[in-house]
Amino acid sequence: MKKTNQKHWYDYLWIASLLYLILGFFNILFAWLGILCFFIPLIISIVRGNKAYCNRYCGRGQLFSLIGGRFGLSRKRDVPRWMKSKAFRYGFLIFFFAMFFQMLWVTGLVFAGAADLRQVVTLLWTFKLPWHWAYHGTLIAPWMAQFAFGFYSVMLTSTVLGLITMILFKPRSWCVYCPMGTMTQLICKARHAGEKNSDKSDFVTEK
Amino acid sequence: MESVRKKRRKARVDETLCVACGCCVKVCPLGAIAVVNGLYARVDTARCVGCGKCAKECPASVIEVQEVEV
Numbered sequence: 537m538k539k540t541n542q543k544h545w546y547d548y549l550w551i552a553s554l555l556y557l558i559l560g561f562f563n564i565l566f567a568w569l570g571i572l573c574f575f576i577p578l579i580i581s582i583v584r585g586n587k588a589y590c591n592r593y594c595g596r597g598q599l600f601s602l603i604g605g606r607f608g609l610s611r612k613r614d615v616p617r618w619m620k621s622k623a624f625r626y627g628f629l630i631f632f633f634a635m636f637f638q639m640l641w642v643t644g645l646v647f648a649g650a651a652d653l654r655q656v657v658t659l660l661w662t663f664k665l666p667w668h669w670a671y672h673g674t675l676i677a678p679w680m681a682q683f684a685f686g687f688y689s690v691m692l693t694s695t696v697l698g699l700i701t702m703i704l705f706k707p708r709s710w711c712v713y714c715p716m717g718t719m720t721q722l723i724c725k726a727r728h729a730g731e732k733n734s735d736k737s738d739f740v741t742e743k
Numbered sequence: 744m745e746s747v748r749k750k751r752r753k754a755r756v757d758e759t760l761c762v763a764c765g766c767c768v769k770v771c772p773l774g775a776i777a778v779v780n781g782l783y784a785r786v787d788t789a790r791c792v793g794c795g796k797c798a799k800e801c802p803a804s805v806i807e808v809q810e811v812e813v
Binding site: 581585586587588590591592597601612614615620625705706707708709710711712717718720721723724725727728731 | 760762763764765766768778780781782799800801802803804805
């Protein structure tokens with residue numbers, strides 16, 4: 537029988553997720569790396585038609601299961617029924633998208649010179665946190681810094697939301713309403729539409 | 744002689760609510776559950792012994808261990 541509890545390199549990607557948040561505290565430009573967390577799952581789901589990113593590589597999910605599971609910082613209760621409903625998951629995806637495009641719009645304004653760079657990180661789309669210590673100069677274009685602040689806001693907001701639901705419910709309850717997870721699942725649905733309930737799983741059971 | 748019907752405990756996934764995150768796959772000690780095409784998790788009932796680890800782990804709580812006749 538295959539060994540199923542073997543550790544792989546990708547089981548340590550939670551370190552990358554943690555490092556990302558820390559580095560962005562000292563230099564906001566590291567926030568740009570976060571677009572990997574957007575493009576990799578999308579590319580995998582489009583090209584391969586699976587959720588290998590969620591299933592194997594998502595460092596954020598690993599971080600939640602480590603803090604909530606191993607360190608026990610979770611009540612481990614069931615998520616409320618509405619939270620796993622299609623309506624909420626798709627609604628949150630749309631809301632997240634809208635906020636994302638709003639962020640891109642602000643970046644565009646700075647690029648066009650119609651707005652000044654704001655050295656703040658917006659938490660939960662509402663609270664403006666001072667973050668000027670993470671911005672070190674003028675070597676790069678202001679819009680690039682604006683995008684970094686905006687992107688870090690997205691990442692920090694989703695981490696905070698995930699931590700809250702981690703404490704209240706199961707450790708990885710963020711996965712239930714994660715916009716990337718919902719989006720990649722939708723892509724997989726479209727990719728495999730029409731295939732009659734195939735029992736073939738291209739993502740095998742070995743971890 | 745009549746055949747004896749045995750009851751066994753098996754995990755069952757509510758595929759309509761599964762988010763295909765794969766948490767169950769990571770904890771299954773027997774490799775009896777897999778995510779099918781990024782759509783939902785599916786239990787290999789031949790391998791599942793109904794230990795319930797997947798049900799406990801599932802963030803959406805959409806896995807149940809049920810008694811089935813085999």
